[in-house]
Amino acid sequence: MRTLYGMHYSGWTEKARWALDHHRVDYRYREHMPLIGELALRWRTPKGTHPSVPMFVDEDVATTTGSFAIARRAETLGQGSALFPDSAMASIQRWEALSDQVLGIARSSVVSRLSHHPRAQAESLPSFIPGFLRGVSAPTARLGARFIARKHKAMADPEAAIRQTAIPALEHLRAELRGRPYLEDGFTYADVTACMMLQFTRPVDDAWMPLGPGTREIWHHEAVAAEFPDLLAWRDDLYAKHRRPQARALSSGSGGAASRVG
């Protein structure tokens, strides 16, 4: 059985899932828990590769890590319209590079906000921890956040990076879209990867990405969201047209995470 390991609130995981679902690839989803799941993650990771999720494990076939590689693999495995048409490759690569940069900034911002947000900390714990223990288990969530910050070299001043890099990237997206529904002639991976840059400004609705209220708060940057209502409407429209809503409950095998940051 093909398995995708990921973190359901992470833009990188969402890009991989979107491509797999678009191509109607059959797979099961398993939630990765930072810190707690590190050993298992290293064990599954091919030698010489940085251990991270999303990771796509296909029996008897080399494991694929990284959202972009997984999305390309989905295109070879599944059906449906191409997300990587030759004519769009240059644009896809440009937006992918920018999206990766902005997602890194978003991770730094969310990790930093998580350490001051008890409700998001409680929500970020693994699902096997009962409700009455979540308050006292908050230090575990903070440990998870610190672990991610160290492992992925979080920025010391994410707000500065948002001003210097993320906002110009969104302005660039607005300029290139010019009010059109797609960056290229039709729906491609350029739209998927570019729209993920909006995830940290206001996450997409619960219908597509169910998040606890505290988690949703730390992923919401009102000052930036207020500057880009047109792009948020574009992103929501893409989801409405091209992404099947998720079941309210998280996919099988998913649970909490030592820290819901990504």
Ligand SMILES: N[C@@H](CCC(=O)N[C@@H](CS)C(=O)NCC(=O)O)C(=O)O
């Ligand atoms: N460029 C990679 C980035 C993946 C990435 O940074 N994943 C992080 C998200 S925070 C991760 O695996 N975190 C969990 C961990 O390291 O335990 C991609 O496109 O998939």
